Amino acid sequence: MGSPAKVGKKAAPPTKTAPPAYLDQSQLDLSGLNLVNKEVSKAEEAPKMSFAHDKLLEEVRKSLDAQRKGKQALSLVVIGHVDAGKSTLMGRLLYELGRMDERTRAANERNSTKAGKSSFSWAWSLDGTSEERERGITMDVALESFSTTKRQITVLDAPGHKEFIPNMISGASRADCALLVVDASTGEFESGFERGGQTREHLVLARSLGVAQVIVAINKLDQVQWGKNRYEEICALLRPFLTQSGFHSAKTSFIPIGAMLGVNLVACEGEDAKQLLEWYQGPTLVDLLDKLEPPSRDITAPARIPVSNIFKGQGSGISVSGRVLSGVVQVGERLRILPGDETAVVKSIEVEEENVPWVAAGSNAILALVSVDSVQLTIGSVLCPPANPVPLALTFTARILIFDLQVPIIAGAMVELFHHSRDVPASVSKLIATLDRASGKVVKSNPRVLGKASSAEVQITIRSTGSSTRPIPLEPYAANKAMGRILIRREGETIAAGIVMEVLG
Numbered sequence: 001m002g003s004p005a006k007v008g009k010k011a012a013p014p015t016k017t018a019p020p021a022y023l024d025q026s027q028l029d030l031s032g033l034n035l036v037n038k039e040v041s042k043a044e045e046a047p048k049m050s051f052a053h054d055k056l057l058e059e060v061r062k063s064l065d066a067q068r069k070g071k072q073a074l075s076l077v078v079i080g081h082v083d084a085g086k087s088t089l090m091g092r093l094l095y096e097l098g099r100m101d102e103r104t105r106a107a108n109e110r111n112s113t114k115a116g117k118s119s120f121s122w123a124w125s126l127d128g129t130s131e132e133r134e135r136g137i138t139m140d141v142a143l144e145s146f147s148t149t150k151r152q153i154t155v156l157d158a159p160g161h162k163e164f165i166p167n168m169i170s171g172a173s174r175a176d177c178a179l180l181v182v183d184a185s186t187g188e189f190e191s192g193f194e195r196g197g198q199t200r201e202h203l204v205l206a207r208s209l210g211v212a213q214v215i216v217a218i219n220k221l222d223q224v225q226w227g228k229n230r231y232e233e234i235c236a237l238l239r240p241f242l243t244q245s246g247f248h249s250a251k252t253s254f255i256p257i258g259a260m261l262g263v264n265l266v267a268c269e270g271e272d273a274k275q276l277l278e279w280y281q282g283p284t285l286v287d288l289l290d291k292l293e294p295p296s297r298d299i300t301a302p303a304r305i306p307v308s309n310i311f312k313g314q315g316s317g318i319s320v321s322g323r324v325l326s327g328v329v330q331v332g333e334r335l336r337i338l339p340g341d342e343t344a345v346v347k348s349i350e351v352e353e354e355n356v357p358w359v360a361a362g363s364n365a366i367l368a369l370v371s372v373d374s375v376q377l378t379i380g381s382v383l384c385p386p387a388n389p390v391p392l393a394l395t396f397t398a399r400i401l402i403f404d405l406q407v408p409i410i411a412g413a414m415v416e417l418f419h420h421s422r423d424v425p426a427s428v429s430k431l432i433a434t435l436d437r438a439s440g441k442v443v444k445s446n447p448r449v450l451g452k453a454s455s456a457e458v459q460i461t462i463r464s465t466g467s468s469t470r471p472i473p474l475e476p477y478a479a480n481k482a483m484g485r486i487l488i489r490r491e492g493e494t495i496a497a498g499i500v501m502e503v504l505g
């Protein structure tokens with residue numbers, strides 16, 4: 001993940017990135033209703049670029065080389081069934097690592113107790129909105145960062161509740177690795193793991209979105225007297241499912257923890273860890289985080305930045321957050337906003353709460369934009385170089401893997417298409433062929449239906465919303481892996497994942 005030496009402290013830290021359905025009014029105004037004062041935004045002075053493209057790539061390479069010798073950066077999505085303890089784990093870990101000070105911890109404890117939610121005290125900082133705190137659940141994706149000895153980690157705390165799967169998808173599509181949290185309490189692991197539980201769904205979604213490494217944190221072991229048998233039972237149930245979902249065993253690790261008590265996060269010691277230490281002498285969570293391998297970054301490909309959130313920046317400007325999927329972008333650069341024919345100039349870039357002169361593939365960044373007419377800027381827009389725009393698709397072909405299905409897919413089936421933070425109504429307009437799952441070879445052309453656990457090539461068409469049908473920016477997987485992954489849902493269930501083969505128009 002690339003970002004250079006910091007050039008100054010950030011001004012306004014938006015720590016939450018909220019997907020479309022849960023935006024507050026001001027965000028809605030900006031992203032959907034075009035109430036931003038265009039004149040002012042246009043009038044802002046655009047900065048000049050500091051580097052020619054080749055020089056910039058050289059800078060980025062140097063910086064990435066230096067990173068390899070120091071702390072490598074990666075982003076981690078925290079996933080798992082509702083109430084598994086994801087936010088508690090993150091809150092406690094931030095505290096143990098010194099990222100949350102004692103005053104904040106005490107204030108969280110006071111405020112959560114006052115609200116009658118003392119058990120959510122560690123989750124208080126991450127579940128930052130009043131509705132989240134009231135309901136005791138995460139709704140949107142919270143962004144935090146911390147560093148271990150060898151890694152600089154951006155954490156995306158995803159919601160576990162089924163209702164917020166689109167937000168989880170948006171979070172996972174910005175991550176390199178996953179931390180799956182499961183609740184070891186009697187009956188709780190089972191309900192998260194059964195059909196319809198989010199333990200399974202989150203794992204499948206994360207893998208389908210390209211996340212290949214996962215740490216499984218078996219949490220709340222204090223609830224089962226730190227039982228070794230229970231820990232091993234859960235590992236044994238999860239292992240085959242992980243393999244079946246496409247996680248290589250070498251890229252999967254398991255760890256027993258007690259998030260609330262802070263056991264085996266940074267250290268495994270003290271009174272609370274006594275029972276665990278009777279049978280566990282393995283690594284701590286931080287030891288495992290330190291071993292996560294950042295995937296390779298494609299910095300030479302054209303820049304692609306899907307917008308995951310839009311908010312009012314400092315003064316009159318507009319800021320967007322999103323992950324740089326490929327390429328590099330610098331301050332002063334003009335970017336095209338797709339779909340649409342608008343461009344914007346990057347006024348400043350913020351990574352990990354610091355201003356930086358450029359940002360490269362792998363980083364989650366906030367870009368302040370000027371010289372922009374916000375009318376065409378929405379969540380799901382993709383920023384890219386004007387000379388190398390991302391293709392727009394109304395119809396495309398895809399190879400898909402079908403999951404568990406109640407009703408088979410037939411030609412014309414109405415679905416919801418998910419691509420990064422965007423979801424649009426679509427239809428499976430043509431069933432081209434069923435494929436052999438292992439070899440990808442055609443088994444049958446023009447099948448009449450697609451059943452569960454099958455693999456197929458299909459044509460997908462975006463359906464109209466209201467009076468218009470807007471194409472969406474996506475790219476064949478062969479051209480850009482991260483831009484070429486899609487998920488298909490129907491009636492609140494994820495029914496397939498796939499890769500884009502060809503954009504037909």
Ligand SMILES: Nc1nc2c(ncn2[C@@H]2O[C@H](COP(=O)(O)OP(=O)(O)OP(=O)(O)O)[C@@H](O)[C@H]2O)c(=O)[nH]1
Binds near residue numbers: 138160
């Ligand atoms: N006993 C015990 N309770 C825990 C532990 N970790 C979390 N909890 C409790 O589990 C409940 C849910 O914790 P959260 O951190 O909100 O769970 P979550 O996975 O973030 O929930 P969502 O984001 O809404 O899916 C809270 O009451 C926590 O206090 C633990 O290690 N032991």
